[in-house]
Amino acid sequence: MxxxxxxxxxxxxxxxxxxxxxxxxxxxxxxxxxxxxxxxxxxxxxxxxxxxxxxxxxxxxxxxxxxxxxxxxxxxxxxxxxxxxxxxxxxxxxxxxxxxxxxxxxxxxxxxxxxxxxxxxxxxxxxxxxxxxxxxxxxxxxxxxxxxxxxxxxxxxxxxxxxxxxxxxxxxxxxxxxxxxxxxxxxxxxxxxxxxxxxxxxYHPQNVIKRGQFYVFDPSNESFNFKWHDSFEAFYEMIIHSCNYEYRTNQYKLSEMFLNQMLSGQEMAVEADLGSGKTLSYVIAALYFITLKKESVLISTSTILLQNQLLNQEIKKINEALNINLPVQLIKSKHHYLSIEFIQFLMEQDRDNHDSMILKVQLLVFILESDGDIEKLNLNGGRKIYFELMQVLFDQTNVHYLMPKQKHPCIGITNHAHIASIHHEKLFNPFKHLIVDEAHQLLNYFLNQTITDLSYERVKYYLSQIQKTIEYEMTSSKKQSLNMIQKLQKATVEFKQANDLFEAVVLRFLNLNKERISLENDQEIISELVEIYMIFDQYQSLPLNTTINKLSSFLVDAFNPLIHCLMHDQNVFVEIKDFNKSKFTFSFQQHDINTLIDTQLNHFQSKTFLSGTLKSLESLYKSLNIINGEVLQYQQPLNIKAPCFIPLDIETYQYTNRQSYFESIINYIVYFLQTKNAKTLILVNSFEQVEIMKTYLQDALENVVILSQTKNTQTSKLNQQFNDLEECVLIGTQSFYEGIDFQFSGFKCVMIITLPFMHKEDYRLQLLKHQLDHPFFEYTLPMAVNTFEQATGRLIRNKNDQGLLMCFDHRLLNANYKNFFIEKLNKFEIITGDMNQFEKLLQNLS
Structure with missing residues (x-):
């Protein structure tokens, strides 16, 4: 029964x-x-x-x-x-x-x-x-x-x-x-x-294969058999027609340009207007190239949003329309995947709790239906902590990862972090042709790869695991020798000493009341860090416990390059977000930016860099050898001139007067929201500004839905929530300046509260300041102009869009660099004035 x-x-x-x-x-x-x-x-x-x-x-x-x-x-x-x-x-x-x-x-x-x-x-x-x-x-x-x-x-x-x-x-x-x-x-x-x-x-399961003690997913070995013997123009027209897209001559020419670039095996940089259809253009070109030359093409993006667009819109629609299965593969380094040996190691752990047992079952199920990509696995809470601890304790040499193997020419999709990573080993060897979309973000990923982080939370976590292991060893076995107990007691004292020293170092920086600090050759700091390092070093090999050895070794590997950088006067930065000790991080430069760029990009025979806002970074990218030639501009005329209003009767923004600055602009924002039925995106430069703006609006408005970004917000989820609502306000930081899909059939408004300049202590600026003659004009300004241009592109993306752009920062009109920003407003009708002119403008827009 x-x-x-x-x-x-x-x-x-x-x-x-x-x-x-x-x-x-x-x-x-x-x-x-x-x-x-x-x-x-x-x-x-x-x-x-x-x-x-x-x-x-x-x-x-x-x-x-x-x-x-x-x-x-x-x-x-x-x-x-x-x-x-x-x-x-x-x-x-x-x-x-x-x-x-x-x-x-x-x-x-x-x-x-x-x-x-x-x-x-x-x-x-x-x-x-x-x-x-x-x-x-x-x-x-x-x-x-x-x-x-x-x-x-x-x-x-x-x-x-x-x-x-x-x-x-x-x-x-x-x-x-x-x-x-x-x-x-x-x-x-x-x-x-x-x-x-x-x-x-x-039951007899399908699509699984035995690997060691486990059954794992066995992907289909079918090859891509699609063939085409006609011209590229006919190929392009066939796909456009099959997918029920509108044929645009300019879009075909852009796609043809991408194809010729891959066939020539050279380099090209393109600025293609937002809404020009560049994504579909290079997908069609890549597919034809694979069919023609039987060579793989790698596409790199900055945002998950664009990766999802590639997979779930362009590629999915072509698959359905042509009844084919395009050879597409997400490309990540092997460390993003599970290995059979790691799963075996984890299954053998006998100190189980409820979370660890759920995790074990999750893994057994996950490998039956997945390629082993860890990011697809839902890990949080205790399961996430346990998984990460096991990863640290596991010896990853000579393991067999479950990552998919490329057997046929394909379109590879990856992200800029992997392109820039020094750890991608031979990951991209099968690819000789590279298309970099959202190329304006590429430099930031290279800069991120030149530095290594050591956070307060990481150090404290591993110290706590060492202490728990010592306590377990002292209490779990009554057969411990007196000598071993004494060694464990000594270890308890010395690791506490290391913990206290580290706390003292962190406290010293906290007392400076700065969120960002650039360190010079501070001998006192070096001396204290060396003392901490020496404690960890001696416990790498002491015969106490393998877990203590491994965790000590990890801490040695983390502290060693930090001390080396300090001793040799290399770039070392401290960041303390929100002046919160748990958000304390050392960042230190380990790699030269120029060498890294050359090493990572020279592998590819052809390289195509494209973005909706690449021209403003042309000089910077040339100086760093990311691109060599001119940036070609491909414009998609929409014949729409949306208004851009700049108020003249508000204060000039300065960081020291930011509170009164917000008070002076709030009347404009409240009046607009009370007068116009619209969906509004308000862009600020920090989470502090998000909270200030949110407080003002909540006090002034009762019946307006206000969404706001926090430090823990998932951008994609908040963007979806924003799009699901008819009329509402979203207050976001620089992650909302680009890469979001602002959907609304009615009137839209984008408000830029301050020009998006990075903080003067931003680590990216510190990394480049010795390589540039004029860091502000060569790096800080171009990056701000580029971000500003991305923000303006949120408003008008097709011929049916209607809306208003507002910028409250007077530096747009008065600063000596104003023209760099103004030229990015060539698709807008610039209107200046006071509140009276603003009221008349809104009446005319009704």
Missing amino acids: SLKYAVVDIETTGNNIETDEMIQIGIAIVQNQSIIQQYDSFIHTRLEIPHFIKTLTQIDQSDVLNAPHFYDVKETIYHLLDNCVFVAHNVEFDLKFLQKYFADEGIKFEPKYTIDTVDLSKMLFPTFRSYQLKQITLALNIQLENAHRAIDDAVATAELLIASIQKLKSMPIDTLKQIYHITKQMRYDIDELVFETIMNYA
């Missing part, structure tokens, strides 16, 4: 089991992978249902007023649940509430088995971004129209349980046995579900 599952969801007046009460219960009975019975009832409560609960559940007082008391339905509910596996999404909550209600009626309710579908989902769907019921059901195409209604949630959770059983049934029997042995040790009874699957096993 197969197991019977009672899937339960209850709604309550709150989360406190002692003071809150049940208001609804829903039960779905599952057997043989089908829902065979349902039960749904409101439950009478004597409590007032809080407004939040009413809004969340759509249950109000009228629903429960004449509903049965629990004692009226206790027998029915008990008999439904009896002899069933008790299942719920966050089972602890529902079970404890029910047990209390049954206990109040003199009934002891202790189900033999319980299963939490939160844990089950984490294990069996390891790539899902969220394990909230609504998000899981969305990902699995399970219907859930009325979330937070008990019966709807219970039925959706039952469907989730059935989907989980079906997934288990599709796995190799050896994998199921491995999962069973892990789950048998866990606090809920998922092992019973796995055991039943094993006992009724009758």
